[in-house]
């Protein structure tokens with residue numbers, strides 16, 4: 001998924017490789033004098049890749065306008081953070097480069113919005129990069145071939161029941177009186193239609209031509 005018009009530069013198959021790419025995009029923004037701020041997302045598994053730290057160094061050195069968002073959903077492919085990270089305080093990973101970090105509840109949408117807005121304000125002031133660790137959770141296995149035997153069913157259902165971000169946001173909205181159940185159902189229907197349409201479009205589209213393998217990969221000058 002990629003949208004040049006919306007400045008959405010997609011996901012990448014190589015775990016961690018999005019970090020130097022995101023850092024490069026932030027460099028381009030600074031170089032061109034744009035006011036944009038890059039949000040670069042990485043997981044708790046990706047955070048142990050070497051290229052993340054090469055990127056942190058350059059981002060701090062050049063005070064690049066970038067927020068590194070670490071989505072700590074407790075698991076890499078099939079390995080818990082505790083089994084794979086020597087230090088599980090992921091928000092501190094930029095400390096060696098002077099990059100400030102915060103760890104927050106990533107299941108609370110209002111809190112995430114407030115904290116992210118604060119970070120964007122700091123970045124726009126020219127303070128350089130920062131790290132926002134979102135504590136979150138992955139309900140399903142990594143892929144269809146992952147039966148997720150590395151955790152208990154109770155853990156998953158407890159997270160669903162007590163921490164689901166959509167249920168929580170719904171409760172906050174209803175309590176505030178801003179919307180009622182019917183309005184939320186309408187939004188749900190609308191979103192399902194958009195997603196359904198996108199899936200149908202993807203499935204009905206032709207396979208790309210084999211020559212596309214070389215598009216934007218090599219520039220002959």
Ligand SMILES: Cc1ncc(C[n+]2csc(CCOP(=O)(O)OP(=O)(O)O)c2C)c(N)n1
Nearest residue numbers: 013014015042043044045046073075076077
């Ligand atoms: C360099 C590299 N190593 C291994 C893989 C295989 N792989 C794909 S996703 C993944 C786990 C990533 O974990 P995390 O960063 O926590 O992201 P999440 O799946 O939780 O979103 C791995 C090891 C890969 N795609 N690239």
Ligand SMILES: [Mg+2]
Nearest residue numbers: 043044075076
């Ligand atoms: Mg993960």
